[in-house]
Structure formats: C-alpha cells, structure tokens
Amino acid sequence: MGSRVSREEFEWVYTDQPHTDRRREILAKYPEIKSLMKPDRNLIWIITLMLLVQLASLYLVKDLDWKWVIFWSYVFGSCLNHSMTLGIHEISHNFPFGHHKAMWNRWFGIFANLPLGVPYSISFKRYHMDHHRYLGADGIDVDIPTDFEGWFFCTTFRKLVWVILQPLFYAFRPLFINPKPITYLEIINTVTQIIFDIIIYYVFGIKSLVYMLAASLLGLGLHPISGHFIAEHYMFLKGHETYSYYGPLNLLTFNVGYHNEHHDFPNVPGKNLPLVRKIAAEYYDNLPQYNSWIKVLYDFVMDDTISPYSRMKRPPKGNEILE
Numbered sequence: 001m002g003s004r005v006s007r008e009e010f011e012w013v014y015t016d017q018p019h020t021d022r023r024r025e026i027l028a029k030y031p032e033i034k035s036l037m038k039p040d041r042n043l044i045w046i047i048t049l050m051l052l053v054q055l056a057s058l059y060l061v062k063d064l065d066w067k068w069v070i071f072w073s074y075v076f077g078s079c080l081n082h083s084m085t086l087g088i089h090e091i092s093h094n095f096p097f098g099h100h101k102a103m104w105n106r107w108f109g110i111f112a113n114l115p116l117g118v119p120y121s122i123s124f125k126r127y128h129m130d131h132h133r134y135l136g137a138d139g140i141d142v143d144i145p146t147d148f149e150g151w152f153f154c155t156t157f158r159k160l161v162w163v164i165l166q167p168l169f170y171a172f173r174p175l176f177i178n179p180k181p182i183t184y185l186e187i188i189n190t191v192t193q194i195i196f197d198i199i200i201y202y203v204f205g206i207k208s209l210v211y212m213l214a215a216s217l218l219g220l221g222l223h224p225i226s227g228h229f230i231a232e233h234y235m236f237l238k239g240h241e242t243y244s245y246y247g248p249l250n251l252l253t254f255n256v257g258y259h260n261e262h263h264d265f266p267n268v269p270g271k272n273l274p275l276v277r278k279i280a281a282e283y284y285d286n287l288p289q290y291n292s293w294i295k296v297l298y299d300f301v302m303d304d305t306i307s308p309y310s311r312m313k314r315p316p317k318g319n320e321i322l323e
C-alpha cells in the first residue's frame with residue numbers, strides 16, 4: 001500500500017564522522033565548554049520523582065475499564081516512560097554521579113528501568129557507547145537498521161508499520177547486527193525487572209502491569225516523542241548525518257533534541273547542551289535542524305525518497321575496540 005520508496009541501499013560514506021573534528025575545532029576556539037563537562041546531580045531527584053509518579057499512576061489505573069487503561073497508557077504513561085528511557089540515556093553517560101562513580105550510575109540505571117517493565121538500561125549503555133565511538137559503522141552501530149528493514153519497509157504503509165514497531169526493532173536488532181556476551185549486570189537488570197513486574201501484578205493487578213508495558217510499547221512507537229529516533233540521524237538532506245531539534249519537547253526529553261551538540265560533546269549533560277549551542281552558535285545555527293518531531297514522523301512515512309535505508313553507513317576500520 002502506498003508508493004514505493006526510491007532508495008534501495010544505505011548511503012555509504014568513507015570519511016570519518018563529523019563530530020570529532022568539530023569538537024576539536026570548537027574546543028580550540030571556546031575552551032570554556034570544558035567547564036560544562038560535569039555531573040548533573042539534579043538527574044537523581046528528577047528521575048526518582050518520575051518513577052514515583054509512574055508508581056502512583058499504576059495505582060490509579062488498577063480499577064479502570066480496559067479502554068481507559070490503554071487510553072491513559074498512551075496519553076500519560078507513554079510520555080513518562082519514553083522520558084525515562086532518555087533519563088536512562090543520561091545515566092548511560094554517567095551524568096548523575098559522575099565518571100568516578102560509574103557503578104553508582106549502573107545501579108541507578110537499573111532503578112530507573114523499573115517502570116519500563118522490560119530490562120533495558122545495562123544493555124543500552126553497552127551499545128550506546130558504540131554508537132558514539134563508531135557512528136554508522138557497519139556491524140557495530142546497532143542504531144543503523146538491518147538490510148531487511150530497509151528492503152521490506154519500502155512503502156508508505158510499511159514505513160508506518162515500521163514506526164509503530166520501532167521498540168521491537170531496537171530491542172532485537174543488536175542480536176542480529178552485533179551480539180555481545182551477556183554480562184552479570186544484564187542478568188541483575190533482568191532478574192530485578194522480573195521481580196518488580198511480579199510485585200506490580202500481585203499488588204495492583206493485571207491492568208496496572210498491562211498499563212506499564214503498554215506505556216513503553218506505545219510511547220516508543222507511533223508517538224510524538226518518538227520522532228527523535230528518526231530526526232537524529234536519518235538523512236533527509238544528502239550529506240548530513242546528524243540533526244538537532246530545538247522544539248518544546250526537549251523539556252520532556254533531557255534535551256536529547258540537541259543532537260549535534262550531544263555527539264560533539266557526549267560528556268556534556270543534556271541540561272548544558274543549550275549552552276554549548278549558545279557559546280558556539282556559528283557552528284550550529286546553520287546546520288539543518290527541526291522544530292517538530294511530529295512533522296519528522298509524517299515526512300518519513302509520506303516521503304518516497306526516505307526509508308530505513310536513509311542512513312549514512314561506513315565500513316568498520318578494523319581497529320575498533322568493543323566491550
């Protein structure tokens with residue numbers, strides 16, 4: 001159904017990612033940006049409050065009709081759970097407790113993971129670091145869709161289905177592209193999550209458990225906030241690999257929209273990324289940017305020049321050090 005996309009392959013490039021050189025150039029001109037590379041202790045209280053709010057919502061939905069359980073899971077729970085995944089993104093960069101307390105961040109990530117319903121935090125950290133170091137590297141960066149995704153989701157309707165099912169592709173794609181041995185922290189993350197889910201079921205009932213899981217599935221699928229998945233790196237303009245978003249949803253997403261700034265300075269917490277842009281405005285103001293994630297989703301589905309193949313991909317150099 002719908003028109004077929006024109007792209008039949010990834011955009012292969014043979015140059016290094018742009019963020020390394022730009023980081024070096026900006027720091028040479030604006031060394032004060034180094035002062036922004038520090039922990040953000042406020043994340044501890046913000047994420048804890050988010051978790052408590054979601055726990056309260058689990059209590060409030062336990063006796064609702066099913067239609068209202070699903071309604072509130074999409075309207076409210078999905079926003080909170082998607083925001084929590086981006087809180088976990090901040091945790092993966094060790095921003096709450098700093099790099100010198102890395103394990104504190106891992107335990108805090110497992111704690112933040114609880115309202116999502118599925119284990120996520122520890123595995124995300126392992127693969128996300130690869131995404132920064134080896135952006136677009138074939139067989140390493142699991143943010144890049146598989147060849148199957150690019151080949152199959154090639155019409156308007158199929159791209160819509162792909163957007164809806166994005167959380168499943170993000171969950172299972174690493175198993176096909178870059179499987180890694182399971183670590184003891186991933187086992188702890190999984191066991192802790194299962195125990196928490198069982199407790200929710202026995203304390204609040206099946207409706208609360210479904211609400212929690214549906215909030216994650218719906219919030220990471222066809223949802224306004226999910227526009228960031230596509231906005232960040234899908235090549236809407238040839239030759240541009242990363243795009244920033246400067247709209248209001250940054251308030252719910254720890255400024256993940258400042259994505260060029262984030263890849264240029266992954267040691268700067270989201271709270272300080274607007275300051276990076278302000279200090280080095282001439283490096284960012286003229287780059288392609290978005291003001292609406294909803295429009296990004298619409299354009300991705302409807303534009304027959306854009307598909308899961310619309311990613312810049314580079315061959316691995318052969319000297320990558322993977323965890």
